[in-house]
Amino acid sequence: xxxxxxxxxxxxxxxxxxxxxxxxxxxxxxxxxxxxxxxxxxxxxxxxxxxxxxxxxxxxxxxxxxxxxxxxxxxxxxxxxxxxxxxxxxxxxxxxxxxxxxxxxxxxxxxxxxxxxxxxxxxxxxxxxxxxxxxxxxxxxxxxxxxxxxxxxxxxxxxxxxxxxxxxxxxxxxxxxxxxxxxxxxxxxxxxxxxxxxxxxxxxxxxxxxxxxxxxxxxxxxxxxxxxxxxxxxxxxxxxxxxxxxxxxxxxxxxxxxxxxxxxxxxxxxxxxxxxxxxxxxxxxxxxxxxxxxxxxxxxxxxxxxxxxxxxxxxxxxxxxxxxxxxxxxxxxxxxxxxxxxxxxxxxxxxxxxxxxxxxxxxxxxxxxxxxxxxxxxxxxxxxxxxxxxxxxxx
Amino acid sequence: xxxxxxxxxxxxxxxxxxxxxxxxxxxxxxxxxxxxxxxxxxxxxxxxxxxxxxxxxxxxxxxxxxxxxxxxxxxxxxxxxxxxxxxxxxxxxxxxxxxxxxxxxxxxxxxxxxxxxxxxxxxxxxxxxxxxxxxxxxxxxxxxxxxxxxxxxxxxxxxxxxxxxxxxxxxxxxxxxxxxxxxxxxxxxxxxxxxxxxxxxxxxxxxxxxxxxxxxxxxxxxxxxxxxxxxxxxxxxxxxxxxxxxxxxxxxxxxxxxxxxxxxxxxxxxxxxxxxxxxxxxxxxxxxxxxxxxxxxxxxxxxxxxxxxxxxxxxxxxxxxxxxxxxxxxxxxxxxxxxxxxxxxxxxxxxxxxxxxxxxxx
Numbered sequence: 001x002x003x004x005x006x007x008x009x010x011x012x013x014x015x016x017x018x019x020x021x022x023x024x025x026x027x028x029x030x031x032x033x034x035x036x037x038x039x040x041x042x043x044x045x046x047x048x049x050x051x052x053x054x055x056x057x058x059x060x061x062x063x064x065x066x067x068x069x070x071x072x073x074x075x076x077x078x079x080x081x082x083x084x085x086x087x088x089x090x091x092x093x094x095x096x097x098x099x100x101x102x103x104x105x106x107x108x109x110x111x112x113x114x115x116x117x118x119x120x121x122x123x124x125x126x127x128x129x130x131x132x133x134x135x136x137x138x139x140x141x142x143x144x145x146x147x148x149x150x151x152x153x154x155x156x157x158x159x160x161x162x163x164x165x166x167x168x169x170x171x172x173x174x175x176x177x178x179x180x181x182x183x184x185x186x187x188x189x190x191x192x193x194x195x196x197x198x199x200x201x202x203x204x205x206x207x208x209x210x211x212x213x214x215x216x217x218x219x220x221x222x223x224x225x226x227x228x229x230x231x232x233x234x235x236x237x238x239x240x241x242x243x244x245x246x247x248x249x250x251x252x253x254x255x256x257x258x259x260x261x262x263x264x265x266x267x268x269x270x271x272x273x274x275x276x277x278x279x280x281x282x283x284x285x286x287x288x289x290x291x292x293x294x295x296x297x298x299x300x301x302x303x304x305x306x307x308x309x310x311x312x313x314x315x316x317x318x319x320x321x322x323x324x325x326x327x328x329x330x331x332x333x334x335x336x337x338x339x340x341x342x343x344x345x346x347x348x349x350x351x352x353x354x355x356x357x358x359x360x361x362x363x364x365x366x367x368x369x370x371x372x373x374x375x376x377x378x379x380x381x382x383x384x385x386x387x388x389x390x391x392x393x394x395x
Numbered sequence: 396x397x398x399x400x401x402x403x404x405x406x407x408x409x410x411x412x413x414x415x416x417x418x419x420x421x422x423x424x425x426x427x428x429x430x431x432x433x434x435x436x437x438x439x440x441x442x443x444x445x446x447x448x449x450x451x452x453x454x455x456x457x458x459x460x461x462x463x464x465x466x467x468x469x470x471x472x473x474x475x476x477x478x479x480x481x482x483x484x485x486x487x488x489x490x491x492x493x494x495x496x497x498x499x500x501x502x503x504x505x506x507x508x509x510x511x512x513x514x515x516x517x518x519x520x521x522x523x524x525x526x527x528x529x530x531x532x533x534x535x536x537x538x539x540x541x542x543x544x545x546x547x548x549x550x551x552x553x554x555x556x557x558x559x560x561x562x563x564x565x566x567x568x569x570x571x572x573x574x575x576x577x578x579x580x581x582x583x584x585x586x587x588x589x590x591x592x593x594x595x596x597x598x599x600x601x602x603x604x605x606x607x608x609x610x611x612x613x614x615x616x617x618x619x620x621x622x623x624x625x626x627x628x629x630x631x632x633x634x635x636x637x638x639x640x641x642x643x644x645x646x647x648x649x650x651x652x653x654x655x656x657x658x659x660x661x662x663x664x665x666x667x668x669x670x671x672x673x674x675x676x677x678x679x680x681x682x683x684x685x686x687x688x689x690x691x692x693x694x695x696x697x698x699x700x701x702x703x704x705x706x707x708x709x710x711x712x713x714x715x716x717x718x719x720x721x722x723x724x725x726x727x728x729x730x731x732x733x734x735x736x737x738x739x740x741x742x743x744x745x746x747x748x749x750x751x752x753x754x755x756x757x
Contacts, residue, residue, distance in 0.1 A: 049533070051651060052511060052533040052649055052650055052651060053532075053533040053650040053651065054511055054532065054533035055531055055533075066575075066576045066579050066580070067575040067576055067578075067579055067591075068575070068578065068579050068589065068590065068591045069591075070565075070590040070591055070592060070593075078579035078580075078583055079583075147602075147606070151603075151606045151607070151608055155607050170606070170607050170608055171565060171608070249563070250562060250563045250564075251553070251563050251564045251565065251610045252563065252565065252610075254563065261608070262592070339595060340594075340599075342592050342593055342594045342599070342603070344593070348570070348593070348595075352504050352570050352571060352595060353504070353570050353571055353575065353593070355504075355508070355571075356503070356504050356505075356507065356508075356570070356571030357571070357576070358531070359507055359508075359511065359528075359531055359532035359533065361508045361511065361512075
């Protein structure tokens with residue numbers, strides 16, 4: 001102990017004039033005041049809520065909700081609890097977000113690549129798409145899709161009849177319900193077997209290419225297996241599937257699955273909007289790959305398509321993925337605009353009706369915020385892991 | 396690439412800033428933070444509402460965003476309507492001037508939260524008085540200014556004569572209303588299926604029905620009638636005869652302020668009492684010298700209602716002179732003198748077969 005004191009001059013180490021000591025004290029003070037602020041807000045909120053007779057507990061979670069939700073992917077009826085209504089909202093949010101991400105990515109990549117096309121019309125069309133769509137507020141676009149496009153469809157009795165027993169009207173798209181009979185499972189098994197075969201074939205083809213330098217027609221073999229085998233089994237067991245065609249009865253078509261216009265408007269709006277940003281990310285990513293790479297690929301005799309697929313895109317992905325992640329997060333968060341077009345997402349159901357019926361504003365908002373935070377963090381983590389796979393491996 | 400560079404620059408900037416803060420500005424920030432924390436803990440959130448209203452010189456009133464006859468800004472931007480006039484009456488009672496009201500339009504979904512949080516002084520919405528709202532939302536209803544019931548509107552072309560024929564219908568409703576809950580009850584108890592299309596905003600609901608997104612529009616009948624004003628094809632629709640619920644609509648205030656609850660309650664009751672006693676906007680000044688002791692107590696010539704409520708002696712005269720009695724407000728906004736032409740029905744005075752009844756003022 002005394003050794004330490006002797007080693008470090010005591011005047012320096014204990015003095016407030018020492019920048020290091022002062023620094024630590026400031027840090028501690030800052031941490032303490034932040035903590036005090038957080039505790040202060042919590043205590044004050046709790047006491048205010050108590051004073052005003054606003055419920056502070058989560059007791060509402062297991063009470064009967066008593067209201068209807070029209071689009072649910074998980075079982076829900078008017079006798080279900082507020083907790084189940086919450087899960088309906090979460091699932092609906094995830095459903096539209098994930099589908100939106102898939103569609104926006106496909107559309108964004110197509111438009112982004114089209115913008116670089118040597119074809120003048122294609123590249124200008126892509127450029128106008130990007131400039132128009134990304135400069136109009138998303139909410140307006142959603143209202144446009146919902147009010148101007150989908151609600152303009154005819155009433156149920158004047159439905160547009162599409163081939164295959166599909167009907168389109170202002171209540172949505174009604175498609176036949178698929179009913180499965182015995183033997184349908186075999187078809188599923190056949191599909192599974194075909195999938196396993198495809199993966200095995202892919203490995204085999206790679207090996208063969210490494211060994212001989214020859215490429216096997218992987219795409220065609222896979223397609224043949226994936227479609228041919230299940231189809232053969234399907235016919236063999238005697239078509240164990242029937243379609244229940246929707247029938248006009250009373251107010252609307254009964255039977256069949258219904259795709260609601262609220263969902264469609266949100267999905268289209270989110271995908272189209274986000275795709276315009278993704279297109280720009282893709283374009284800039286591709287342009288960031290030095291031109292020498294293209295020239296080198298061409299010099300090696302790679303066709304333009306292969307150059308893009310094997311040389312440019314893998315390098316561009318390294319640049320594309322980080323900003324792509326934030327677009328995915330944006331899309332997910334933007335899905336909360338569902339409120340304005342009546343799609344029952346988490347905000348509409350839980351932070352809307354449930355909050356209003358229970359009056360538990362603080363609890364409901366806290367839960368809702370946490371859900372969005374959790375979804376975003378999980379998505380970031382997944383995308384970061386994906387990014388690491390593509391990052392340049394330093395050798 | 397540019398994005399990456401930017402992020403790096405930003406990171407550098409933050410680092411530099413961080414170092415600077417460490418030197419000098421830290422103390423100021425700390426002081427601010429500690430101050431804020433202490434201030435939050437010490438400050439007492441709830442003062443008496445009436446004191447706040449007097450201090451601000453204006454009553455902040457939460458109303459419907461746009462329901463014809465009930466609450467709607469006119470072409471000069473001045474709020475008019477049945478619930479708007481109630482707010483004006485409260486302002487006349489407290490501040491002596493019916494114009495000193497700031498209106499905050501609220502969707503049904505947000506209205507109770509706005510009241511809970513103190514954003515508004517009083518809620519004059521077409522909100523139904525229910526037991527759970529009185530007990531679990533931290534608010535109290537101060538009376539009933541409109542007795543209503545939930546009904547259904549359908550297009551004539553559907554050939555529907557009764558609510559019992561609505562099996563399988565898609566129904567447009569406003570979120571966060573008793574309508575949503577009553578619908579579920581009604582269809583369940585009649586073993587019928589339905590699907591709702593819900594919006595937070597009443598206007599969006601009416602628009603969705605008008606454009607054919609739903610077969611049925613369900614709301615309080617007052618709202619159904621009012622929404623006809625906003626429909627392109629209003630004459631194509633009828634309101635079905637069934638009423639499936641009781642919907643007493645009334646003003647609400649925060650719990651824990653009994654004085655303010657009394658002001659809200661008696662402002663309404665004084666308007667009803669004035670109609671019972673035949674006191675109108677025109678004759679209120681002459682009526683002050685009436686021999687009828689009930690009228691004299693109502694208008695503050697006798698008794699101490701104004702003083703006991705903590706209001707001026709002329710408060711009830713101000714209310715009646717500037718806004719009118721209950722019947723006048725009804726007729727002007729939603730009754731026979733208005734485009735809506737609603738019957739008094741349940742909202743007639745008790746002496747005329749309705750439910751409007753004021754306890755004695757004495």
